[in-house]
Amino acid sequence: MLAAILLFSTSKMLIPREKIAAVGGAAAQWILDFSPGALRAIGTLEILAAAGLILPAALDIAPILVPITATCVAMLFTGAAIMRLRRGERATIAPDLVYLALAAFLAWGRFGPESFTG
Template structure:
């Protein structure tokens, strides 16, 4: 179980890191690169996109480093819960925009974050 949690955590952190491109790439270019799935970036200001990117970087770091460095490892499930809330927001945004076809990846990432939070708060916590 611990190995599965580490794999899911690593995949989720990688997804978060990849999605931070919104910090560096202009939103018009992002919207044109991803087609319909990335048109949502035009609904947000550059500052809001930068804030989302920073939250994603913090999420990726918070999922991995506390456990690896053994410094406040209780932050891993807390971060996973926050990442789950981030993806709840993404799902809500997609539903409001009527993008039901592109909602599946966000639901998968949400499930991954909930799984990590559950596993690290419960059966495979770092406190034991």
């Protein structure tokens, strides 16, 4: 589910940021604070994260990359939550916190009790 969310959010690389801001309402105004290059970089990281959450375990090649990627995704959403707090968007921070919790839970589970290597 987390990988699907990350893939969906890469639409910021394909759709003009002005259109996203107009359609997304108050929750999407943050996108205007970033340059198109920065949005492409964020989108690229999200594509790589989605691949890192699924492919290592599915292909059984370096499955330790799954919890490492989940930790990085947790840091990505920590940054998103901080950005929303700085912008004063407390009402729209809930999804970022949910995704942060999902990523942290996945990292904890794959490093510990449900490790692929154990």
